[in-house]
Amino acid sequence: MVPQLSWYLALSAVLFTIGVVGVIIKRNIIAMFMCIELMLNAVNLTFVAFSSFFQDVTGQLFVFIVMTVAAAEAAVGLGIIIAIFRNRESLDVDDASILKF
Amino acid sequence: MENNLLSIIIFAPLAGAGINWLIGRRVRDERFIGIVACGAVAISTIVSFYLAFKPGGALQGNVPVFDHIWTWLQVGRFRADFALGMDRLSGTYALFITFVGLLIHMFAVGYMHGEAGFYRFFAFLNLFMFAMLTLVLADNMVLMFVGWEGVGLCSYLLIGYYLDRKEAGDAAKKAFITNRVGDWGFVLGILLTFMLTGSVSFFSHAGSGGVVESALQIIASRPVEAFTWPVIFAGGVTSIAVLLFIGAAGKSAQIPLYVWLPDAMAGPTPVSALIHAATMVTAGVYMIVRCSAIFTHAPTAMFIVAIIGAATALFAATIGLAQNDIKKVLAYSTISQLGYMFLACGVGAFIAAIFHVITHAFFKALLFLGSGSVIHGMHHEQDMRRMGGLRKYMPITFATMVTGWLAISGVPIFAGFFSKDEILWKTWSAVLPIPGFSKILWGIGALTALLTAVYMTRMMVMTFWGDERFRDAHLDSSEDNSHAHDQHGTPEPHESPWIMTVPLIVLAVLSTVGGFIGVPYALSSFFTERNVNVIEHTLEPVVAHVPAGPAQSHNEGAALSAAPGEHSATETAAAEHTASESAPVHNAEEIASERMLAGLSVLIGLAGIGIGWWIFRKRPLLQMPTILENKYYVDEIYDATIIRPIEAGSREGLWKIFDIGVIDGTLHAIGEAVVEAGRLGRHLQAGFVRGYAAIILTGALILIGLFAFYSIPR
Numbered sequence: 001m002v003p004q005l006s007w008y009l010a011l012s013a014v015l016f017t018i019g020v021v022g023v024i025i026k027r028n029i030i031a032m033f034m035c036i037e038l039m040l041n042a043v044n045l046t047f048v049a050f051s052s053f054f055q056d057v058t059g060q061l062f063v064f065i066v067m068t069v070a071a072a073e074a075a076v077g078l079g080i081i082i083a084i085f086r087n088r089e090s091l092d093v094d095d096a097s098i099l100k101f
Numbered sequence: 102m103e104n105n106l107l108s109i110i111i112f113a114p115l116a117g118a119g120i121n122w123l124i125g126r127r128v129r130d131e132r133f134i135g136i137v138a139c140g141a142v143a144i145s146t147i148v149s150f151y152l153a154f155k156p157g158g159a160l161q162g163n164v165p166v167f168d169h170i171w172t173w174l175q176v177g178r179f180r181a182d183f184a185l186g187m188d189r190l191s192g193t194y195a196l197f198i199t200f201v202g203l204l205i206h207m208f209a210v211g212y213m214h215g216e217a218g219f220y221r222f223f224a225f226l227n228l229f230m231f232a233m234l235t236l237v238l239a240d241n242m243v244l245m246f247v248g249w250e251g252v253g254l255c256s257y258l259l260i261g262y263y264l265d266r267k268e269a270g271d272a273a274k275k276a277f278i279t280n281r282v283g284d285w286g287f288v289l290g291i292l293l294t295f296m297l298t299g300s301v302s303f304f305s306h307a308g309s310g311g312v313v314e315s316a317l318q319i320i321a322s323r324p325v326e327a328f329t330w331p332v333i334f335a336g337g338v339t340s341i342a343v344l345l346f347i348g349a350a351g352k353s354a355q356i357p358l359y360v361w362l363p364d365a366m367a368g369p370t371p372v373s374a375l376i377h378a379a380t381m382v383t384a385g386v387y388m389i390v391r392c393s394a395i396f397t398h399a400p401t402a403m404f405i406v407a408i409i410g411a412a413t414a415l416f417a418a419t420i421g422l423a424q425n426d427i428k429k430v431l432a433y434s435t436i437s438q439l440g441y442m443f444l445a446c447g448v449g450a451f452i453a454a455i456f457h458v459i460t461h462a463f464f465k466a467l468l469f470l471g472s473g474s475v476i477h478g479m480h481h482e483q484d485m486r487r488m489g490g491l492r493k494y495m496p497i498t499f500a501t502m503v504t505g506w507l508a509i510s511g512v513p514i515f516a517g518f519f520s521k522d523e524i525l526w527k528t529w530s531a532v533l534p535i536p537g538f539s540k541i542l543w544g545i546g547a548l549t550a551l552l553t554a555v556y557m558t559r560m561m562v563m564t565f566w567g568d569e570r571f572r573d574a575h576l577d578s579s580e581d582n583s584h585a586h587d588q589h590g591t592p593e594p595h596e597s598p599w600i601m602t603v604p605l606i607v608l609a610v611l612s613t614v615g616g617f618i619g620v621p622y623a624l625s626s627f628f629t630e631r632n633v634n635v636i637e638h639t640l641e642p643v644v645a646h647v648p649a650g651p652a653q654s655h656n657e658g659a660a661l662s663a664a665p666g667e668h669s670a671t672e673t674a675a676a677e678h679t680a681s682e683s684a685p686v687h688n689a690e691e692i693a694s695e696r697m698l699a700g701l702s703v704l705i706g707l708a709g710i711g712i713g714w715w716i717f718r719k720r721p722l723l724q725m726p727t728i729l730e731n732k733y734y735v736d737e738i739y740d741a742t743i744i745r746p747i748e749a750g751s752r753e754g755l756w757k758i759f760d761i762g763v764i765d766g767t768l769h770a771i772g773e774a775v776v777e778a779g780r781l782g783r784h785l786q787a788g789f790v791r792g793y794a795a796i797i798l799t800g801a802l803i804l805i806g807l808f809a810f811y812s813i814p815r
């Protein structure tokens with residue numbers, strides 16, 4: 001049984017939804033962060049699927065861009081998380097509801 | 102004829118002003134500043150004389166010298182160039198402005214010695230020369246207005262030169278605001294001229310700036326308007342003339358806008374001499390003569406000019422009788438003499454008006470500089486009641502001021518005699534729309550001449566003859582004058598240095614012989630058959646002539662014969678001028694009556710001096726009528742009828758209702774609305790990251806939903 005395009009899209013949608021729900025319901029900042037990565041990679045999966053389906057390399061180029069952005073975002077995001085943790089001794093985002101220190 | 106040297110005349114003083122403002126303020130060396138300022142004006146003077154008198158120059162040929170610097174405004178049909186034009190009229194003006202200006206600059210170097218704002222004073226003075234020469238040499242009304250405002254600004258800056266004196270600042274503001282009233286008329290006049298003719302240029306010429314048609318020529322080809330009062334408001338040529346006259350009345354201090362000039366004496370004396378006697382205040386006369394084609398086509402406006410001029414002459418002369426401040430006397434005298442010039446314009450004697458402007462520039466600049474020398478020698482004392490007997494201490498000042506005194510009083514051979522006599526004769530012989538009125542105007546003029554001689558004699562007697570009152574005066578006012586004593590060490594009056602007396606002497610010579618450029622035929626024919634009235638010869642081609650006879654108001658045919666000698670670049674027009682320039686016919690009867698009137702004005706002048714001498718020689722401190730001393734309470738009347746209501750209206754209406762209620766109210770309402778919106782909106786910004794994420798998600802879902810919903814049916 002050859003995998004259809006719709007299978008990939010369905011998987012991607014599921015992954016994306018898990019990511020969205022995770023960002024909204026998780027309090028732990030690391031978990032939220034991982035959910036964001038999950039969403040990004042769900043999109044990557046869609047790109048690759050379409051790229052293969054249309055026999056067009058453009059989609060794969062976008063994947064590289066997304067991965068680059070994700071890497072940069074991870075670096076900055078983790079830096080921010082460390083800074084917040086040093087200040088608040090906590091990883092709960094609801095504790096960081098005030099921007100002033 | 103194009104000649105780019107023309108722009109040097111105006112830009113040399115501008116450069117001088119720039120150098121003194123930027124460099125002079127750092128150098129702070131009086132010699133450097135003085136040389137720059139005087140040198141800049143000297144360059145203008147030399148170039149003016151060269152351009153005016155070289156073969157085929159502005160005063161010789163019939164074609165003006167043009168200098169098109171750049172095309173300034175061009176919008177649709179409207180066109181105003183930054184271009185200069187020097188014809189016989191503006192050439193004459195440029196000559197005496199630069200020359201008298203140069204002398205006054207030199208005098209000021211001595212007078213302003215030791216002032217902290219030396220560089221500032223000369224920067225402004227040079228800037229004034231730039232503006233004044235731009236005004237005079239402008240080839241269109243709009244550029245003239247630029248110069249007009251420029252001299253107003255410089256006048257404001259220089260009246261308020263003494264920054265630490267409140268009355269100087271008040272006087273400066275008064276001058277500026279009063280002039281605004283006049284400028285309103287001038288601007289409307291320019292706009293109306295453009296509406297009627299489609300041009301604002303004085304000259305027709307085709308040069309590097311393209312073809313320009315003269316507004317004056319267009320108006321000259323229109324019929325003369327009737328002599329009625331409603332025509333003033335009809336929006337025709339008469340309306341233009343009246344509006345222009347309002348402008349001239351503001352700048353040249355005529356009733357009812359003269360009030361600023363006496364107060365302007367709060368400025369340094371060289372400023373009073375240059376701006377408020379010799380040059381700027383005669384700009385109104387220049388403008389009227391420049392636009393003489395407009396005025397000759399508006400007999401109603403001419404009549405108004407004549408009446409206002411005569412009234413101002415008499416009114417100011419009576420006030421001048423009772424002033425005790427030496428500069429105030431001269432200020433009212435200036436207003437009075439300006440009234441004469443407007444009287445001359447009003448009866449159509451434009452050349453006589455210009456002639457009087459020139460001689461007046463000589464003798465009034467002389468008198469002002471002389472008074473400056475007296476004030477300088479008296480250690481800044483201006484009250485004539487504390488002078489007296491000065492001729493022993495200041496012989497040169499005394500001798501030069503005597504010539505000015507004789508000139509303004511109308512003693513023969515002195516300059517003022519010829520010009521004043523010319524005006525009186527032209528007034529007497531003028532054909533006015535109301536028969537017999539010319540005799541009334543002449544009577545006013547003659548009475549003014551008498552009063553002029555009386556108050557000038559009073560001033561001279563109080564200053565130079567009699568007891569030396571400065572000693573006792575100094576004793577009882579030693580408190581407020583004590584700093585002056587400390588500065589100078591001695592209260593003794595002293596003669597001024599050479600840099601001040603040399604200009605006095607030159608002006609004294611000019612006040613004595615300057616009148617010979619305009620000896621009327623009736624007087625010169627005693628000695629020679631040649632017509633030696635140089636000034637009339639020179640200016641004849643550039644001023645419009647009043648249409649002769651009773652046809653003036655109704656016969657439209659007469660209008661065509663009244664075409665003014667406006668310049669045009671074409672040869673045919675030049676030929677026309679020479680035709681109109683042909684020798685005037687001298688009627689024996691007229692000559693006889695002119696001689697008689699001249700004799701009469703000599704008698705009037707001498708009588709005035711005699712009366713003044715007889716009254717004031719013995720009692721120089723004679724109390725004059727209070728109403729005169731208080732200037733007919735005009736300032737108080739203006740204060741009560743105009744200034745106070747405006748102040749009250751501004752305070753109660755504009756400030757308390759409009760400003761606080763409407764403007765502040767609107768702004769406050771906007772501010773409060775924003776605050777209120779923020780108060781509601783800030784509940785969205787709880788600071789919980791997950792909340793924000795939920796909002797973003799909701800928004801994204803809504804957008805996707807809309808997109809999906811609307812694109813599926815397609």
